[in-house]
Amino acid sequence: MYKKCVIIPINRSDLAYESSISAIFRSYELVNPDAFFILYSNFNKPTLNKIEEIVSNTLKIEKVQLHTEGKEEIEKIKDQCEKIYLVPSSGANITAMIMGQLEYPKISYIFSFGPWYNYFYPFVPRLVEDYKIYGQAEVQETNALVNIKENLLKKIDELAKGNQFLKEMYKLSLELNSKDSLKTTFDIRITSEENGPMNLSDSYFNSTNTPLDKRVSLNEKLFEILCKEYYHEKECRLKNITNSEKIKRLEYLPNNILKLIGLYPIVVQEDESQKELNEIVEGADLVLVDTNLIYNGIHTYEIKGLAIPQCAIYEIENKWFQEKDHKQGEFYDVLYEILKGLLRKTKIIPTITELCDIAVPKIDPTLLDKAIILTGDKKAYKNWKYLPLSKYTQIKYAAPDYSRIRNEQHYRAYFELSLAIILKRLLKEDKIEVCYAGKTDKCVEVEND
Incomplete structure (x- = not known):
């Protein structure tokens, strides 16, 4: 009994x-x-x-x-x-x-x-x-879960199927759930020998309680952290950026990170108005996305008809290979892993091995009948909508809305854990911890294998 x-x-x-x-x-x-x-x-x-x-x-x-x-x-x-x-x-x-x-x-x-x-x-x-x-x-x-954590940790490799980003997300979530019974979002704590502790609190991600100017400063805060750790500069401010080419390479990295983790909502231009992405794709059988949508965090949306053209895979693999020896190469490692994770739950549409600007209009029309095509490239959008492609598909311009962030708690938790994982990749020598919001004694260290 x-x-x-x-x-x-x-x-x-x-x-x-x-x-x-x-x-x-x-x-x-x-x-x-x-x-x-x-x-x-x-x-x-x-x-x-x-x-x-x-x-x-x-x-x-x-x-x-x-x-x-x-x-x-x-x-x-x-x-x-x-x-x-x-x-x-x-x-x-x-x-x-x-x-x-x-x-x-x-x-x-x-x-x-x-x-x-x-x-x-x-x-x-x-x-x-x-x-x-x-x-x-x-x-x-x-x-x-602390009682069965060790057994569950042994399952992660098989579940992640070689995807390092997924493996780190699974492990970090499990460790946090085993640490305490709290049900909150998180703070990120970065500790380096040279610069001491730096914090990215949950308030940076909470648009309900935080003024717009502070939210915008998340981009600058990330730049400051990366600049100090990479180049040991005392005055690392976006507005005071020097002419140094090596530092200028960092200028766009913080915002690229924030776009990739899905911080900004993607909106679709409809005539003179904007609509939320979910309104446009709801119920669609096929939603084909251009490469820029992957950079902008399309993986953070639940789109059942999502499809990736082969040309997007080609473009990201090329970029990943080009950047692998640079300091920002770790960012492109994460981007590539996110793409591979996305491919596990989406359709792949065959294309010629070319840039998507050229390849998408040449996709076999029978594969795209009544599809929605999303691109964040204005030039491609203006070109495609006047091609035969527009006769059997709906071509939409979709891009991040930088004036606001996605504020729901489950989104914030994803942004915070993703950012912590990316920061650990970029700042290998630093200690990166994720703490339950406001609980400095309830933290888990992020580890890379």
């Missing part, structure tokens, strides 16, 4: 694996059950097998095959448990409805997608996976 049990169904959606894993580990933190009962159907055995690979040797899993809509199976499970918690959020609609009719406490999880699309808990910050309680459920936020 188990004291506490959590019952979790697996559904047939595209994110069945991610939602089920997230539900298991969040429930482990909140309830600390003795066993998880996973309800599955025959068609979901492959998903069940993947789940077992993650939780094996870590948590107690009982597999229950569904032969009905779930009610009979749940009634049988109750004979094995003193206390039952139902988690319907990862189940199919009909199973969730059946669970809703039963008189057991329920926990429903709410995952904040956006930049975290295709990620799952505990490899995302805790605030990304929120929850709601229905009924008399005794739950408490804990950092119980």
Whole structure:
């Protein structure tokens, strides 16, 4: 007889694996059950097998095959448990409805997608996976993951599949979730022997509480940090930039970093007005993006019809190779890793091996029928809209809106962790830490392998 049990169904959606894993580990933190009962159907055995690979040797899993809509199976499970918690959020609609009719406490999880699309808990910050309680459920936020952290760390290499950026994001999130039970955004602390500690607090990323002039100064603050560490200059200010070519090379790097992590919202020009990107791409079967959209953080959007032309891969690989021996080469390493991560969840459209300005109009029209094409290159936009390409696609100009930032907490958490990872790549000798916002004793050091 188990004291506490959590019952979790697996559904047939595209994110069945991610939602089920997230539900298991969040429930482990909140309830600390003795066993998880996973309800599955025959068609979901492959998903069940993947789940077992993650939780094996870590948590107690009982597999229950569904032969009905779930009610009979749940009634049988109750004979094995003193206390039952139902988690319907990862189940199919009909199973969730059946669970809703039963008189057991329920926990429903709410995952904040956006930049975290295709990620799952505990490899995302805790605030990304929120929850709601229905009924008399005794739950408490804990950092119980610390008890199973070592087993989970061993899974990261396989999950990241050789992508160093993803590996660092997974590890940093897991370490923070294991450090404390807090559910907040983060501060970044940079410590060097020469310049001492420097801080990038969450307030830099919070447009609700921070005046515009301070937000704009995030760009200058980054320039100051990089300039001092690279070139040991005492007066590193963008407005006082010297004529030194080596320092001038840094001028655009801070803003390139902020664009890549998705800090600025991408807006689409529509006649005389602007529209949010999500308004334009919602429901589209195919959204083809030019190379500049990758630089501008398109990976931080949830776009189900997203497609990358081969010419964009060609352009980024070229740039990565050209910059690899320069100080900024590490930035292009991250850009390339983000591209490779993006390719895992998008379509690739064949093109000739040329710059996208030339290659996109020459894509086979049958591959682009009724597609939306987004570019941040005004010259390409003006050219493409007068070509035959515009007769079977919608060509849109899309670029960052530098007057504001994306302020929701799950976005800020992504910006902060991404920035910390990039800074560690650029400032190898410095100590880079991520701390829970305002908690200088709740920090995790960022490490590069």
